[in-house]
Amino acid sequence: MTRLAHGGARTETRSGAEWFVRDIPAHRAEKQYLCPACVIEIPVGQPHVVAWRADDFFGDEVAVRERRHYHAHCWRVR
Numbered sequence: 001m002t003r004l005a006h007g008g009a010r011t012e013t014r015s016g017a018e019w020f021v022r023d024i025p026a027h028r029a030e031k032q033y034l035c036p037a038c039v040i041e042i043p044v045g046q047p048h049v050v051a052w053r054a055d056d057f058f059g060d061e062v063a064v065r066e067r068r069h070y071h072a073h074c075w076r077v078r
């Protein structure tokens, strides 16, 4: 089952597209990421959100590879 394969991610609709969204807690934030919304880095240890397209034309594998890390705030206001 696809949804379970995504490790408990929830789905959200943003600008007409469906996304898988997962919260990254502080202890799992082990790398620095560049938030594509504000182009400011998310520091190690800061809780944030990772999102990828649920309806990607190229399939789940590509969508997961191209997932993006957002500040929790940036994702909410997106």
Ligand SMILES: [Zn+2]
Pocket: 035, 036, 037, 038, 039, 040, 070, 071, 074
């Ligand atoms: Zn941001």
